[in-house]
Amino acid sequence: MANLGYIQVVRHCNHFCGFCSNPTTPYTHTLASMQVLVDDFVRRGYFGVILTGGEPTLHPELPEIAAYAARQGLHVRMITNGSRLADPAFARAMAAAGLQIVHVSVYSVRPEVEARLRGCEGTLDRAFAAIDNALGLGVEVNINCVINRHNADHLDDNVRYFLKEHPRVRHFVWNNLDPSMGRAEVNQDQFTPRLADFEASLGRAMRLLHRGGRSFRVEKVPLCYMGEFAWASTETRKIVKGEERIVHFLDAKQTVRQTDWEHRYAPGCAACSLRPICGGLFDRGDAYDPAELAPQFVDPEPVVRAILEDPRDPSFSRVSLAQWQAAFSDRARGTGPQGQVADGPAVGERSPQGERLYAARRRAEARKAEALGVAMERPERDEG
Ligand code: SF4
DSSP: OOOEEEEEOOSOOSSOOTTOSSOOOSOBOOHHHHHHHHHHHHHTTOSEEEEESSOGGGSTTHHHHHHHHHHTTOEEEEEEOSTTTTSHHHHHHHHHHTOOEEEEEOSOSSHHHHHHHHTSSSHHHHHHHHHHHHHHTTOEEEEEEEEOTTTTTOHHHHHHHHHHHOTTOOEEEEEEOOTTSHHHHHTHHHHOOOHHHHHHHHHHHHHHHHHTTOEEEEESOOGGGSGGGGGGBHHHHHHHHTOOEEEEOSSTTOEEEESSOOOBOOGGGGGOTTGGGOOOBOOSSSSSOGGGOOOOOSOSHHHHHHHHTOTTSTTOOOOOHHHHHHHHHHHHHHOOOOEEOTTOOOOSBOOHHHHHHHHHHHHHHHHHHHHHTOOOOOOOOOOO
8 A cells, every 4th residue: 555654844934825734833853853754654664755844845954854765765755835946956956865756836827826825926936947847857746736715716727837838747636725724724714715616627627637648636625526536536545545644743743643534524425425435524623614515326436446446556456346345344344533643753852942943933924924914823832
């Protein structure tokens, strides 16, 4: 199985998205504290590691931890806003370290929308330069996009732009906004879309990519909003394949193992034929409306087959539908809710210097928040 682990390398960022779900904390990592987390993934037999943040490229030892993970046999990926990867020397250092896939985050190819969402100007050109640098160095590029109220109506315009201007990009990932944490939680009224807001444009975007021979995944979107592309749902693929993921949060949550979801379903979901393989509505609060969910009455088998028989999936292994059905019913009885890992290693540290940096960054971010008209996230609770 292709289990992927996440390490939040830093939690600060040089952009200021009003819906950031993982904003600044007082915790910091050294190379040694990150190596412990890489070793933990290796011990668990994980396929790869995703270096994320905050903005991971702001950690001065990012190339070193990428190289260490690659030497331990992990497939190394990174999620970035592209600002530093636009620098050719840094891009070369990451490629030489063994970075195999970079997810460059672009919310909208409309400059005014991107600037509004990023909280700063001029980010698009650097993201595009990052894409070109990575591709030129043989690093595969995926485009990551958080679906929110401001880009919900033109997800397909973004795809059209990339197909025309960056045709070597082969894979796209959409994440529906997570309204349960960070600034996303306190700015729900500004950024959380209704499911109906993006249904049409997401459908057009997926059809464009499918016709163009590209691959894609969609996170936190219930299957009743995925049309004929239910097989592209990240949650559904994890449910079908029985995958887990571990996130080493650089905050008080520390290590969280996700084998199941605390997603919401509507009462009508009980009658839905896709319910056993649907992740439902990602929402630990009341930001999304369960009344938008619509039970489906279609055969789930083609969805399962499309996932099991996808040769491009790194965890692909030939399993018959009958074998899968037997294993799936066993697994369905055994899964539990997500939760903190009792034997997880310590994630980062809280030092006096880290606390001072955190206080200074929060003061600077509070000024940005006021200028942009967004609320600041609740401060990190003190576990000490
Ligand atoms: S109705 Fe409920 S179970 Fe069915 S696809 Fe929608 S969210 Fe999933």
